[in-house]
Every structure is written in structure tokens, then in C-alpha cells.
Amino acid sequence: MRLLSASRQRPIWNSVRASVLNHTRFAFLPAEDARTLSGEYEGLFNWMALRHILGDTAPALFGGLDLGGASTQITFEPPDVGGILQDSYYVRDRNEARPDVRVYSHSYMRAGKDEAQRRLFEQLAVAVPALDYSSLYPASMAPEPRIANPCMNRGYEREVSVGCGGGAGACRTVRFTGLGNWDECRRLVDSLLHLDYECVLPPCALSGVYQPTPTGVRFFASDFFFYVANGIGLVSWNGRWEGSWAEFAAAGRAFCGRRWDEVASKYAADFCFGSAYVPALLGAYGIPADSTAVTYVRELEGFDVGWTLGAMLFELTSGPYAEAAACGPSSSPRGVWDAFARPVKHKPTAIQMPPPETAPEGLDPATGWASSTTFRLGLVAGFAIAGVMSAVAYLVCASVSSRHRTPLL
Structure with a gap:
């Protein structure tokens, strides 16, 4: 959107x-x-989800890396929070035992996997001459010209529409053929990150954008970060991997060097590109090549890692649901969720009562149910007690919720 x-x-x-x-x-x-949703809030919600999932086991400094289709986000608490000069946000936990946290969050539009790859196709369509095979075939059988793409496995071909941003009728279809050359792919990927842009407010990451240095930060990389690591054999589907991007690059170089018929699957077409793009991003973020500060993960503690969980927690603790949430069994986000997840108690279809001759006083001996007089008195008393308790609960909830709002500034 x-x-x-x-x-x-x-x-x-x-x-x-x-x-x-x-x-x-x-x-x-x-x-x-x-x-x-703005990209920065997507990153913040991802960070909030991680904080919720990790709980007391969270590292002293941690961050989230999310690589989607259209954009990518980096969000973390730097070692010197007072030194965040822009893209700074306060995250206030509704659990007052936890201090407020100041984090850096930035989203890069059109730097997600799909958009970055589309930009690469556009770049190749303009800069690289087409491979013409007409001399190798009879005129009636000659294939259309193809453009070599080092970020695709050899033997893989793909048709892509390019030039569509140039106005009506500007689109044209181009057929790309894979070269499987990881080093050349990495060179092209670096050009997509615009590392040559002037850094007006240092330190900077890609595209000349200011970013604090992430020294000592443990990052959790999800979404396409994980899918590529899984696709090139670094981590199992239900596992997690803590490795350097130099190791990631080595695995990517080996994967890109294989023919398409050896690796073909529903999603494998993007893995050669991704295996060069992920190390390039991490390097631009200021993470050293030999650092193992990044954990590639899809699930943690039974939760899918992603921004949607953080968005739900934010809405429950900051929005119109906050007053109801304050009445939950706990002031923690888990307690908020528990308050909304309790099953509804349905009226039982039958109640086993003592035989009529031994029914307790106040019950109809013929049916085992309360007599009408007893029932009416009990009903009136029950409503009176419930009314008083509801009024008290409302006052308590209003008081508690006013102290436990969770604004995200």
C-alpha cells in the first residue's frame, strides 16, 4: 500500500x-x-513483539531486522540512547516495573526483496546488452534475445515487465537468463543500496541515511532474512541460526553456482539474489562481516516473529481497549491477551441433582430445581450484588487504566 x-x-x-x-x-x-501503517511503526511493532516474546530473557540490547517485499526495517536500542539524533522513538511499557526504552527505527521503502529485485531488473534492462542467439538457430526457430542476470541460477529464465514507470505504453517484456555469478550479483546489489551517497549526518547506513552504530546489539532477523537462510541450507524450517554474514555469503556463493535444475523449487528463484542482498544489507547497517550478532529466526517461544503481534499488543494497551485490558489478570502484555482469550462459560445442558426424597431444603422435591420463591429471592439478591460489584470494578478499571496506558511516541 x-x-x-x-x-x-x-x-x-x-x-x-x-x-x-x-x-x-x-x-x-x-x-x-x-x-x-508507516514503515517506522512496522519496525517498532516488530521490536515490541520481540520484547514481548523474549520477556526476561531479552538481551540487554536487542533489535529487529525485517525484510519484506516492498520495504525493510531496522529497529534497535543503541548503546548510547542519548545519542540518537533522528528516527528516535520512546516505547513505554504498561508494566511500570519496566523502564521506558528509547529506540532507533528506520524503514527503507523499495528496499524490500521484491522491489529491490525489480530495481535490479530495470537496471540490467538498460545497462546490459541482450544476448542474441539468432545465429545459432534457423530463422523460424530463433529464440528472442535474452539479458544475462548474474543473480539467477544458470538454466533459469524469467520474463519481467520493465519500464512501466515511464508513462502509458512504456512497459516492455524482457526475458532474463541466469548466469549464477554471486560475486557479480553482489556488485550489482551494492549499487542498489547507494552506498556512494553523501553522509550528511554521520554515521550512515545505506542511501546516506543516518543510523547509530549497532555495537553490542543482538539482532533477530525474520521474514525474508530467514527464508533465504533456510533456502540456501543454513537453518532448518523450525530452527534458528546465529552466524556471520561472511558465512552467509559463502553459502550463497555455493548456491548461486549450482544449476537451476539442481535447486528448483517454488521459492528458490529468489534465493541467489537474496543470498547476495542479505550480506550487503547487514554490511551497510554497520554489522561486521565476522560478527555473529544476528539470529535468523521464524519462531520464538511458540510465537511467529513479526510486526503483527506487536501491533495487536499496542492496540490492546494504547487504544480504546486499554481500560478493559487493565482489568485482566496481569498488567503485562501476556496478561492483557489472557483477559481477552478466556473462553465463554456456557450454561450446562443438564445438572445432576440428588434424588427427590433427599433434596436439600429450598429445592422442589419433584424436579430437583429451586422452588419459585427461593429462586426469585436469590435472583433479586444476585442482581443487587452484581450491580454493586460492577460499579466497583468500573471505578477500579478506570483508575488502573489511567496509570497503565502505553503510548508510543
Whole structure:
């Protein structure tokens, strides 16, 4: 959605809002609850999810690395929080025993896996001459010209539409053929990160963007970071891997050097590119080549690692649900979730009562149920007690929630 202009987003969100309002009974605020999430908040929510999952086992300094299709985010608490000069956010935990945390978060648009690869295709379509095989075939059988792509395995071919940003009728279809050359792929990938841009406010990462140096930070890399590590054989699907990006690059070089028919699978077409792109990103972020400060992970403690969990926790503790959450069994985010996850107690279909001749006083001996007089008195008393308890609970919840809001500034 962030790739679309505001005018193109508007009808999509209007449709979403109308659908939710017309077809559900959710407590829904159209202007606030259906919107495009900014990239920095995506990174912050990923960091909040990690903090929730890790709990007391979280490293002193930790961060999240997320690599999606359109964008990529880096979020972490640097060793010198007072030195964050921009892209700085306070995260306030509703559990008052934990101090507020100041973190750095930045999102790079069009630096996600799909968009970066699309930019590479565009670059190759302009700069690299097509390979013409016409002289090797009879005229009627000659294949169309192809452009060599070092970031694809040898033997793999792919048709891509390029030039579509140049206006009406500018799109053309180009066929790429793989070379499987990791070192040349890495050279091209570095050019996508614009490491040559002027660093106006040092230190800088890619595209001349300011970023504190992540010394001593333990990073958890998810999404496409993990999928590539899994695809090139560094980590099992349910495992985790702590290795250097130099090791990552070595595994990628070996993977890219294999023919397509040896590695072909539903997702393998992007792994050669990814195996060069991931080390390039980490190097641009200031992580040394031999550092093992990055953990590649898909799940932790039974939770999927990702920003959506953090977004849910933020809404429950900062939004209109905060007052209800304050009545949960705990003031921690887990307690908030518990408050909303309790199963509804249904009325039993039958109750086994003593035989009529031994029924306790106040029960109808014929049915085993409360007599009408006893039932009415009990019902009145029950409603009176429930009313008093509800009023007290409301006052307590309002008081507690006012102290436990979790704004994210």
C-alpha cells in the first residue's frame, strides 16, 4: 500500500471501511482503524513483539531486522540512547516495573526483496546488452534475445515487465537468463543500496541515511532474512541460526553456482539474489562481516516473529481497549491477551441433582430445581450484588487504566 499514492489508496481504504462497518459488529473507528501503517511503526511493532516474546530473557540490547517485499526495517536500542539524533522513538511499557526504552527505527521503502529485485531488473534492462542467439538457430526457430542476470541460477529464465514507470505504453517484456555469478550479483546489489551517497549526518547506513552504530546489539532477523537462510541450507524450517554474514555469503556463493535444475523449487528463484542482498544489507547497517550478532529466526517461544503481534499488543494497551485490558489478570502484555482469550462459560445442558426424597431444603422435591420463591429471592439478591460489584470494578478499571496506558511516541 505504501507504494501507492494517496489518491490511489483512498478508494481501497473506503471499500475496507464500508465492508467492516456494514458486515461486522466490531467496535470500529473508520478514520483510525483502517489506514496504511508507516514503515517506522512496522519496525517498532516488530521490536515490541520481540520484547514481548523474549520477556526476561531479552538481551540487554536487542533489535529487529525485517525484510519484506516492498520495504525493510531496522529497529534497535543503541548503546548510547542519548545519542540518537533522528528516527528516535520512546516505547513505554504498561508494566511500570519496566523502564521506558528509547529506540532507533528506520524503514527503507523499495528496499524490500521484491522491489529491490525489480530495481535490479530495470537496471540490467538498460545497462546490459541482450544476448542474441539468432545465429545459432534457423530463422523460424530463433529464440528472442535474452539479458544475462548474474543473480539467477544458470538454466533459469524469467520474463519481467520493465519500464512501466515511464508513462502509458512504456512497459516492455524482457526475458532474463541466469548466469549464477554471486560475486557479480553482489556488485550489482551494492549499487542498489547507494552506498556512494553523501553522509550528511554521520554515521550512515545505506542511501546516506543516518543510523547509530549497532555495537553490542543482538539482532533477530525474520521474514525474508530467514527464508533465504533456510533456502540456501543454513537453518532448518523450525530452527534458528546465529552466524556471520561472511558465512552467509559463502553459502550463497555455493548456491548461486549450482544449476537451476539442481535447486528448483517454488521459492528458490529468489534465493541467489537474496543470498547476495542479505550480506550487503547487514554490511551497510554497520554489522561486521565476522560478527555473529544476528539470529535468523521464524519462531520464538511458540510465537511467529513479526510486526503483527506487536501491533495487536499496542492496540490492546494504547487504544480504546486499554481500560478493559487493565482489568485482566496481569498488567503485562501476556496478561492483557489472557483477559481477552478466556473462553465463554456456557450454561450446562443438564445438572445432576440428588434424588427427590433427599433434596436439600429450598429445592422442589419433584424436579430437583429451586422452588419459585427461593429462586426469585436469590435472583433479586444476585442482581443487587452484581450491580454493586460492577460499579466497583468500573471505578477500579478506570483508575488502573489511567496509570497503565502505553503510548508510543
